Amino acid sequence: MISRKEKIVREALALFSTQGFVDTSTKLIAKNAGVSEALIFKHFKSKDALLSHIIRSGYQRIIMEHKGMLTYKGPKDFIRRMLYLPNKLVSDAPQFWKLQERLSHHSFSRAQHDQFMKPVRPVIKRAFKELNYEDPKLETELLIFIIDMLWKREASGEIKTSVKMAHLLALKYDVEP
Amino acid sequence: MISRKEKIVREALALFSTQGFVDTSTKLIAKNAGVSEALIFKHFKSKDALLSHIIRSGYQRIIMEHKGMLTYKGPKDFIRRMLYLPNKLVSDAPQFWKLQERLSHHSFSRAQHDQFMKPVRPVIKRAFKELNYEDPKLETELLIFIIDMLWKREASGEIKTSVKMAHLLALKYDVEP
Amino acid sequence: MISRKEKIVREALALFSTQGFVDTSTKLIAKNAGVSEALIFKHFKSKDALLSHIIRSGYQRIIMEHKGMLTYKGPKDFIRRMLYLPNKLVSDAPQFWKLQERLSHHSFSRAQHDQFMKPVRPVIKRAFKELNYEDPKLETELLIFIIDMLWKREASGEIKTSVKMAHLLALKYDVEP
Amino acid sequence: MISRKEKIVREALALFSTQGFVDTSTKLIAKNAGVSEALIFKHFKSKDALLSHIIRSGYQRIIMEHKGMLTYKGPKDFIRRMLYLPNKLVSDAPQFWKLQERLSHHSFSRAQHDQFMKPVRPVIKRAFKELNYEDPKLETELLIFIIDMLWKREASGEIKTSVKMAHLLALKYDVEP
DNA sequence: TATGAATGAGGTTTCATTCAT
DNA sequence: CATGAATGAAACCTCATTCAT
Numbered sequence: 029m030i031s032r033k034e035k036i037v038r039e040a041l042a043l044f045s046t047q048g049f050v051d052t053s054t055k056l057i058a059k060n061a062g063v064s065e066a067l068i069f070k071h072f073k074s075k076d077a078l079l080s081h082i083i084r085s086g087y088q089r090i091i092m093e094h095k096g097m098l099t100y101k102g103p104k105d106f107i108r109r110m111l112y113l114p115n116k117l118v119s120d121a122p123q124f125w126k127l128q129e130r131l132s133h134h135s136f137s138r139a140q141h142d143q144f145m146k147p148v149r150p151v152i153k154r155a156f157k158e159l160n161y162e163d164p165k166l167e168t169e170l171l172i173f174i175i176d177m178l179w180k181r182e183a184s185g186e187i188k189t190s191v192k193m194a195h196l197l198a199l200k201y202d203v204e205p
Numbered sequence: 206m207i208s209r210k211e212k213i214v215r216e217a218l219a220l221f222s223t224q225g226f227v228d229t230s231t232k233l234i235a236k237n238a239g240v241s242e243a244l245i246f247k248h249f250k251s252k253d254a255l256l257s258h259i260i261r262s263g264y265q266r267i268i269m270e271h272k273g274m275l276t277y278k279g280p281k282d283f284i285r286r287m288l289y290l291p292n293k294l295v296s297d298a299p300q301f302w303k304l305q306e307r308l309s310h311h312s313f314s315r316a317q318h319d320q321f322m323k324p325v326r327p328v329i330k331r332a333f334k335e336l337n338y339e340d341p342k343l344e345t346e347l348l349i350f351i352i353d354m355l356w357k358r359e360a361s362g363e364i365k366t367s368v369k370m371a372h373l374l375a376l377k378y379d380v381e382p
Numbered sequence: 383m384i385s386r387k388e389k390i391v392r393e394a395l396a397l398f399s400t401q402g403f404v405d406t407s408t409k410l411i412a413k414n415a416g417v418s419e420a421l422i423f424k425h426f427k428s429k430d431a432l433l434s435h436i437i438r439s440g441y442q443r444i445i446m447e448h449k450g451m452l453t454y455k456g457p458k459d460f461i462r463r464m465l466y467l468p469n470k471l472v473s474d475a476p477q478f479w480k481l482q483e484r485l486s487h488h489s490f491s492r493a494q495h496d497q498f499m500k501p502v503r504p505v506i507k508r509a510f511k512e513l514n515y516e517d518p519k520l521e522t523e524l525l526i527f528i529i530d531m532l533w534k535r536e537a538s539g540e541i542k543t544s545v546k547m548a549h550l551l552a553l554k555y556d557v558e559p
Numbered sequence: 560m561i562s563r564k565e566k567i568v569r570e571a572l573a574l575f576s577t578q579g580f581v582d583t584s585t586k587l588i589a590k591n592a593g594v595s596e597a598l599i600f601k602h603f604k605s606k607d608a609l610l611s612h613i614i615r616s617g618y619q620r621i622i623m624e625h626k627g628m629l630t631y632k633g634p635k636d637f638i639r640r641m642l643y644l645p646n647k648l649v650s651d652a653p654q655f656w657k658l659q660e661r662l663s664h665h666s667f668s669r670a671q672h673d674q675f676m677k678p679v680r681p682v683i684k685r686a687f688k689e690l691n692y693e694d695p696k697l698e699t700e701l702l703i704f705i706i707d708m709l710w711k712r713e714a715s716g717e718i719k720t721s722v723k724m725a726h727l728l729a730l731k732y733d734v735e736p
Numbered sequence: 737t738a739t740g741a742a743t744g745a746g747g748t749t750t751c752a753t754t755c756a757t
Numbered sequence: 758c759a760t761g762a763a764t765g766a767a768a769c770c771t772c773a774t775t776c777a778t
Contacts, residue, residue, distance in 0.1 A: 048310065050227045054752060064760045069753060170370050177354040193347050231769065241743045246770060402664065404581045408773060418739045423774060524724050531708045547701050585748065595764045600749060
């Protein structure tokens with residue numbers, strides 16, 4: 029059975045991701061969750077705290093579920109997996125990533141995302157080094173930029189072409205087996 | 206001499222682009238512009254109308270100032286210019302593009318932007334065709350999306366690496382002279 | 383040729399009588415009259431003054447046009463004419479009476495109307511006296527009340543039945559020739 | 560103990576009936592009721608909704624309290640009771656009828672009133688038929704209109720002469736026992 | 737005479753949040 | 758744990774009115 033607290037979180041996520049944080053009133057969240065408005069503030073100190081909770085717990089779960097993400101079986105394999113990562117992430121938790129996409133100006137959200145992506149950077153760099161790319165650092169920036177691009181696009185709903193793009197990019201990087 | 210109406214528009218743009226539309230009160234705009242709040246509503250019917258005016262007139266000016274944008278002197282030249290377009294746009298009107306970036310979920314803003322980019326698409330496709338790319342359509346989608354991400358990134362302030370990326374991409378596309 | 387001042391007065395009357403005084407903005411009056419809002423305040427000190435002007439000049443004209451109203455050619459004739467007066471008044475200036483009907487709580491309007499009806503009262507009383515009615519004073523009150531009733535009803539647009547009622551009343555009072 | 564919601568309703572009725580709806584601010588209602596302005600909007604969605612509630616519940620109560628109104632013990636008795644109805648109504652709820660009188664151009668108010676008076680019409684007609692009046696339909700219209708004017712007059716405060724008139728009318732209709 | 741530009745005061749309504757129960 | 762009742766602050770917007778030209 030799903031707790032009322034969880035109900036609040038789910039409805040809030042659904043609303044924040046579709047209407048945006050500011051345009052979603054606590055009243056509406058309460059109504060959709062079938063609870064009193066006051067309960068939101070019993071469980072979370074404020075509307076901001078509710079958002080932070082959603083972000084934090086979201087990344088926690090994602091980190092849990094993608095623990096193998098960093099396993100390195102060779103440069104080409106890693107880069108390919110990075111290119112297909114966005115699709116996996118967004119497929120697993122579309123609402124969450126839709127919300128993230130909307131929160132590009134929310135500092136806490138950005139911080140959490142940066143922390144999530146931080147361990148990836150050196151591994152990508154290693155891959156480009158092993159593949160003898162001329163400027164591994166810049167190539168890393170570019171790939172991360174592309175990854176960013178892809179999950180934002182997928183989160184926006186344009187999944188099909190995004191997957192095609194990922195494939196096209198994999199070909200360009202020559203990492204397709 | 207700059208009119209009060211223009212003053213309102215400028216302050217509104219400044220505030221919307223830094224704090225966001227919803228988080229900027231008409232009172233603050235008025236205060237910063239040194240006018241009465243009522244004057245905003247004399248010149249623009251509503252806060253929304255003010256935003257629409259900013260968007261519309263912004264794109265109008267940009268279209269004016271980038272009339273040569275579509276001149277085609279060969280595929281490589283065109284693709285290169287497309288890759289450097291974001292930098293040019295954002296350098297010319299940083300606040301405006303910052304605002305646009307924030308408004309990615311605002312339907313009118315999207316519509317205006319789509320209209321602005323619409324004529325570009327067939328030309329890019331032509332370029333890829335002339336260069337004998339295998340899937341010109343998908344390549345076009347990809348490039349347009351890259352352009353989109355580049356200006357958003359630049360608008361967010363990350364200019365230096367973005368320019369570097371544009372250069373790197375130009376090399377990858379083999380369009381650098 | 384009709385002056386701008388007159389244009390304002392006419393449009394104001396039209397709007398006040400259909401939408402009511404408070405629900406009609408000076409902005410709308412100006413727009414409908416095809417003049418600037420400021421001009422209203424050049425010609426009339428305030429919105430209230432404009433209303434007062436309309437009322438005062440309205441009654442002035444009506445008094446002018448109904449000078450013969452009080453001529454007494456015998457009791458029955460007078461009472462009959464009184465019963466048909468509402469129809470004549472409202473037919474002549476429907477908008478004006480519609481406005482009056484709306485202004486039942488406006489003290490100036492009431493005062494003007496009372497002044498207009500004042501000279502009628504003693505004549506009606508005289509008629510009832512001559513006809514040997516038992517309580518001429520109360521009968522006078524009642525007839526004035528009925529007249530009031532009738533013009534308000536006609537001003538509201540229900541003209542046909544009101545005329546029928548007037549006729550029926552004339553029969554009841556036995557004043558039809 | 561009287562609830563805050565009821566307090567709001569009462570103060571609103573008092574103010575609307577004396578100052579009129581538009582000229583009464585929600586702020587003043589709140590102040591007079593000793594509650595916050597926001598509470599008005601918690602209990603009633605809007606100022607208009609508050610007014611509608613007052614009208615609707617007012618008529619509901621009146622209908623309850625005047626259930627015997629339509630009992631028919633003979634034509635003369637019924638007509639006499641109709642003539643004295645205005646006085647009974649206004650005596651019972653003077654503020655409410657004062658408000659109704661002010662709202663003669665408010666469509667919802669008119670509709671409610673019409674619905675309240677609707678069942679009366681056929682009974683009056685029946686009475687006039689039984690009394691062999693020549694044009695029962697027109698007589699009905701006239702009587703209903705007289706009733707209408709009487710309660711409006713009483714609601715405006717002119718009670719004494721109105722009662723006298725009702726009595727005089729009863730004599731004229733020959734319905735006084 | 738006529739206007740465009742400007743405003744202070746005030747209106748209704750929404751919001752996140754608190755508190756007694 | 759859960760809520761209904763309540764609120765202060767602030768939002769957008771409209772209004773009648775003034776004034777320099």
